[in-house]
Amino acid sequence: MADPLAYDMPRALAYIESLQRAPDRLVVEEIPDKTIRIQPTIGMIAAGLVDLLVRCGRTTRILDIGTSMGYSACVLGRAARPQGGRVLSIEVDERIARVARENIAAAGLADTVEILVADAKAAIRELDGRFGLILQDGHKDDYLPMLDRLIELLEPAGCLISDDVLFPVMNLPVSAMGWARAIDRYNQGLKSRSQLHTIWLPIGDGIAVSVKA
Ligand SMILES: C[S@@+](CC[C@H](N)C(=O)[O-])C[C@H]1O[C@@H](n2cnc3c(N)ncnc32)[C@H](O)[C@@H]1O
Incomplete structure (x- = not known):
């Protein structure tokens, strides 16, 4: 007999998407x-989660890596x-940043969102x-090398949200297997950092939410 408590995850996620408010649409969606x-973007449900975290935390300074x-x-x-x-x-x-600036201006957010064109791995070393x-x-190979600096940059009780954390258990093309291994090392890194309390959620390609103690 079928387990009465079981549900099909893709069906559940589609149902959640049908309940959520319409997603933000970009004016320019193709180059x-x-x-x-x-x-790909973080997706609609992850967007709902980060929206909620920013509003709950009344967060005023936010860093977005990979525009x-x-x-x-x-x-955000x-x-x-x-x-x-x-x-x-x-x-x-x-070239991608130029389009993003157009989208941000069209959304009326030019006074709220600043885009920095740079290699994030180097740029975060200079941030105050x-x-x-x-x-x-951003780039999956950079997640782990950037982790300790990002923890330094987080304020106490600040949140680190990491996208694509379920790559290690997804059926990725062979060309992306290196990313899956990089993300697995990153997940082990999140687990081992004593300052972080982390939960991994099966949303989109996987979202980890870490809070700094
Ligand atoms: C998955 S996309 C980000 C999607 C975005 N968060 C969204 O939801 O719309 C990753 C982006 O990171 C950028 N990227 C890759 N390596 C980077 C680096 N070293 N520094 C900054 N950005 C990088 C890529 O060009 C790409 O546009």
């Missing part, structure tokens, strides 16, 4: 130059704006002060 590879077209930056900016918060979003590719929330969604 005609197909040599520029656009990577892409600006989806997560817009979600919209959540931070009511309390006068600011988002610094870092993107390595100037602390952040109430950091979203890590």
Whole structure:
């Protein structure tokens, strides 16, 4: 007999998406130059989670690593704006950052979200002060090398949100297996850092929420 308490995860996630408020839409969602590879956004449910964390924490200083077209930056900016918060979003590719700036301006968030074109791994070494929330969604190989500096940059009780943490158990193409191994090492790193309290959630490609003690 089927377990009456079991549910099908893809069906459950689709149901949750149907209940959630309409997602932020970007004005520009495609770049005609197909040599520029656009990577997926954090997705609608993860967006709902980060929105909620920013609003609950009344977070005013936010770091977004890996801007892409600006989806997560817009979600964070919209959540931070009511309390006068600011988002610094870092993107390595100037061509993608240009489109993200367009999207952020169209969303009316140009005064809230700043895009820095830089290699995030180097840029975070130069940042001053602390952040109430950091979203890590940059290059997967960089997650672990960046972890200790990001912990330093978090204020006490600040949140580190990491996307794609379920890569190690997903059916990724062979070309992406290196990322899966990098993320597995990162997950072990999150687990071993005594300053962090972390939960891993099966949302999208996996989201880890860590709070700094
Ligand atoms: C998965 S996408 C980010 C999606 C975004 N968080 C969203 O939800 O809309 C990752 C982005 O990180 C950027 N990236 C890769 N390596 C980077 C680096 N070293 N520094 C900054 N950005 C980087 C890529 O160009 C890409 O646009």
